[in-house]
Amino acid sequence: MGTYFSNGTIWRGKASYAKTLRVDGGVIVEIDGARSTNDIEVDLQGGFLAPGFIDAHAHPLFAGREGQGPLLNGLQTVEEMVAAVREFADTHPEIEWIIGGAYEAAAVDRGDFLAQWLDDAVANRPVVLQAVDHHTIWVNSKALEVGGITATTKDPVGGTIARNSDGSPRGTLREPLAIDLIMRHAPIRTIENDVAAIAWACDQYLSCGVTSATDAWIEPGMAEAYIAAEKSGALTIDVSLFFLAQPDTWRARFDYFTELRQQIEALGDASKLRAQTVKIIGDGALSSGTAALLQPYLDDPDTSGLLIWSDEEILAAALAFDAKGYQLHMHAIGDAAVRQALDTIEKVIATNPKWDRRPVIAHAQLIDASDMHRFAALGVIANFQPLWTYLDPMNKELIAPRIGDERNNRQYQLATVVKSGTRISYGSDWPVTSQIPLLALGVPTHRQDPAGGQPWSPEEAIPVESSLVFYTENAAFQAFNEDRFGRIEVGMQADLVHLDTNPLKVEPISIPAIKVITTYKNGVAY
Numbered sequence: 346m347g348t349y350f351s352n353g354t355i356w357r358g359k360a361s362y363a364k365t366l367r368v369d370g371g372v373i374v375e376i377d378g379a380r381s382t383n384d385i386e387v388d389l390q391g392g393f394l395a396p397g398f399i400d401a402h403a404h405p406l407f408a409g410r411e412g413q414g415p416l417l418n419g420l421q422t423v424e425e426m427v428a429a430v431r432e433f434a435d436t437h438p439e440i441e442w443i444i445g446g447a448y449e450a451a452a453v454d455r456g457d458f459l460a461q462w463l464d465d466a467v468a469n470r471p472v473v474l475q476a477v478d479h480h481t482i483w484v485n486s487k488a489l490e491v492g493g494i495t496a497t498t499k500d501p502v503g504g505t506i507a508r509n510s511d512g513s514p515r516g517t518l519r520e521p522l523a524i525d526l527i528m529r530h531a532p533i534r535t536i537e538n539d540v541a542a543i544a545w546a547c548d549q550y551l552s553c554g555v556t557s558a559t560d561a562w563i564e565p566g567m568a569e570a571y572i573a574a575e576k577s578g579a580l581t582i583d584v585s586l587f588f589l590a591q592p593d594t595w596r597a598r599f600d601y602f603t604e605l606r607q608q609i610e611a612l613g614d615a616s617k618l619r620a621q622t623v624k625i626i627g628d629g630a631l632s633s634g635t636a637a638l639l640q641p642y643l644d645d646p647d648t649s650g651l652l653i654w655s656d657e658e659i660l661a662a663a664l665a666f667d668a669k670g671y672q673l674h675m676h677a678i679g680d681a682a683v684r685q686a687l688d689t690i691e692k693v694i695a696t697n698p699k700w701d702r703r704p705v706i707a708h709a710q711l712i713d714a715s716d717m718h719r720f721a722a723l724g725v726i727a728n729f730q731p732l733w734t735y736l737d738p739m740n741k742e743l744i745a746p747r748i749g750d751e752r753n754n755r756q757y758q759l760a761t762v763v764k765s766g767t768r769i770s771y772g773s774d775w776p777v778t779s780q781i782p783l784l785a786l787g788v789p790t791h792r793q794d795p796a797g798g799q800p801w802s803p804e805e806a807i808p809v810e811s812s813l814v815f816y817t818e819n820a821a822f823q824a825f826n827e828d829r830f831g832r833i834e835v836g837m838q839a840d841l842v843h844l845d846t847n848p849l850k851v852e853p854i855s856i857p858a859i860k861v862i863t864t865y866k867n868g869v870a871y
């Protein structure tokens with residue numbers, strides 16, 4: 346018994362449409378055929394059926410971990426945040442430590458949040474909240490007490506404790522070693538916690554039309570949780586894992602990652618899990634002055650940011666992983682990091698044997714004009730975050746003063762990248778920004794604040810249909826899954842999303858109002 350879809354716009358992929366679709370056994374079996382007598386009929390009611398969205402750069406396990414605590418994303422005021430923490434604490438009396446995120450640090454002058462504000466909501470259990478930058482925490486007095494942090498506690502190397510004039514801690518701590526003063530006392534996460542986090546993340550994705558994703562930051566313990574999730578059935582969407590290679594650990598973890606990869610391959614073709622990618626982070630972020638630039642920052646002319654790897658070491662890592670059949674997924678935000686990534690890929694191609702390597706540069710916010718043609722020439726996929734392509738307060742208030750308007754306004758040159766012949770894929774970078782594709786889909790076209798306002802560098806706008814391709818077919822290609830999903834073709838998995846309205850027929854600014862009616866994963870309706 347199959348399922349027969351009709352009476353809507355069926356978008357199969359770029360400029361390709363169908364009138365009807367038959368799905369059977371979780372697979373697309375017929376396009377534009379007739380209904381079989383036993384078929385269940387799905388009336389699309391004039392809506393839009395497309396391949397499920399694919400999130401080609403995201404962090405679902407981190408998002409799921411955040412989802413196990415109070416969710417503060419998008420809240421604008423301290424009152425709203427404290428209320429959310431109080432509500433979570435009241436409904437979860439069994440949880441010893443209340444750990445949540447991600448709060449908007451810009452809601453308070455200089456980002457110093459006070460412990461007392463949280464004490465009003467929760468006094469007897471530690472509360473630890475992550476800021477959206479994932480480099481800052483806001484804690485209550487109980488957490489400061491458990492961490493033993495007082496006026497006499499010294500700042501750890503590379504970290505800071507925000508203090509009152511008498512030296513007492515205010516409730517905000519910055520950078521990993523300061524955060525660890527408190528978090529090393531927190532209950533250890535179990536693999537069961539992480540499997541539950543993965544299941545939650547999958548539910549979030551399916552509810553907004555995403556049927557496949559990536560986890561772009563796999564450290565020890567995380568792949569094990571995904572394997573457990575796959576074995577238990579908790580993993581309900583396809584996920585490709587990216588092992589995180591860092592300058593100080595990649596050699597020691599090389600064999601371990603390869604062993605995990607073999608375990609994942611041993612799960613077989615029917616498994617939803619894949620692992621064939623290594624993530625290499627080339628630089629930081631423009632907002633914090635840590636993205637690596639070819640020309641200095643304006644606010645601090647002595648610095649042009651930070652390349653995380655030396656040229657020699659990044660090449661050594663890239664050569665070693667590439668030789669073992671790993672795809673390179675390189676985080677590069679500033680133009681110097683983009684150039685280092687391109688140089689590295691060029692040398693890998695020239696040195697190692699030829700294979701279908703599909704290297705990726707993620708974010709690619711600032712690309713020097715002289716490097717633009719190199720993406721296509723080297724077969725590099727540019728992975729962009731569509732929701733980032735407008736002049737948001739971070740670009741306007743934090744980044745523009747640091748790098749100047751010329752460079753600021755040259756960010757996210759999607760139209761120029763398309764024109765250069767480069768393949769683009771999309772990722773949300775969830776939980777840094779929302780995982781919901783319909784919030785992002787129209788932004789690279791209108792390049793405006795979703796609330797309205799002036800378009801940002803409108804000459805870099807691209808058509809909505811291109812964005813749809815980058816979110817489906819091209820994202821599948823990035824993960825070597827183009828034979829499994831990403832288009833509507835006979836023999837592919839029935840990973841589909843049914844929208845109430847055709848996003849190609851409305852004003853791009855109004856796309857977020859479109860509703861997901863049903864997401865189909867392997868033909869099963871969610």
Ligand SMILES: [Zn+2]
Nearest residue numbers: 402403561774
């Ligand atoms: Zn990321």
